[in-house]
Amino acid sequence: MGKVAFLFPGQGAQYVGMGKDIYDKYPKAAEVFDKANESLGMDIKKMCFEGPEEQLVKTENTQPAILTTSIAFLRVIEEELGLEADVTAGLSLGEYCSLVYSGALSFEDAVKLVKKRGKYMQEAVPVGKGTMAAIIGLERDEVEEAIAGASSSGIVEGANYNCPGQIVISGEVPAVEKACELAKEKGAKRALILPVSAPFHCQMLKPAGVKLNEELENVTLSPMNKQVISNVTASYIGNESEIQGLLTDQVSKSVLWEDTIELMLKDGVETFIEIGPGKSITGFIKKTIRKHKEYKKVVSTYNVEDLDSLNKLIEEFK
Secondary structure (H helix, E strand, C coil): CCEEEEEECCCCCCCCCCCHHHHHHCHHHHHHHHHHHHHHCCCHHHHHHHCCHHHHCCHHHHHHHHHHHHHHHHHHHHHHHCCCCCEEEECCCHHHHHHHHCCCCCHHHHHHHHHHHHHHHHHCCCCCCEEEEEEECCCHHHHHHHHHHHHHHCCEEEEEEEECCEEEEEEEHHHHHHHHHHHHHCCCCEEEECCCCCCCCCHHHHHHHHHHHHHHHCCCCCCCCCEEECCCCCCECCCHHHHHHHHHHHCCCCECHHHHHHHHHHCCEEEEEEECCCCHHHHHHHHHHHHCHHHCCCCEEEEECCHHHHHHHHHHHC
């Protein structure tokens, strides 16, 4: 079946009720949620299962909530199937899940780190000063041209290179709006401002990276027992000594997701399993495979976000 990759979602995948059905059924999942509550000194479990949504969508809550839910599913997959991945990556926040999976970060440290990461990202830019927008239906070089054309209006950068034809840009409101106009002129199907609270993955978030770096100073990073691909470089992390710098940069640098999937395809990954809430990563993978028709026949994708999708995976691999 070729190599297996475990992939983890980022912010935006959250929804009220996530993880509850596996918490009720699997002690291994329950253990993760309980450990998160203990580590954070707050009831993140209740927030995942019951909301309220306006609390769950706050960045400093969203990040630990998604991480906890994803790791709970991961632990059940490991226990029920004994399935191991050859390589792992996560979208932005999801990279912390990959590092937990690889043994580089303890879950307790990761969940505390991402809560602070969320807080620092939120505080880095005054509300209303920055925004993000999704550009649909343009090639990467055309988006880069729109960004260059709008940069006289302020900071605007490529934030997430998700898959062919879907790129998210980030920066100051006037510059992002200008880049959207230019993208539409170039024939973008859509260029829409996203309902986000801060301009993630651009240089405006550098102050958050500085604070996060200080937190990372106090965290023990262990050798990795799995190959992890970094968002910042779209290449394999050499060893644990690189992790602190990469996680610091990741806050204010582009997420090279399409490039990450291309590297996995090139290196023989044939089974992609998205673990955690939502299924956007599975969509990105399918679109990337469409661009590389030579892989189409051999690749399978799965997502595990609830009891039904977990049972399907178990049936498939048992």
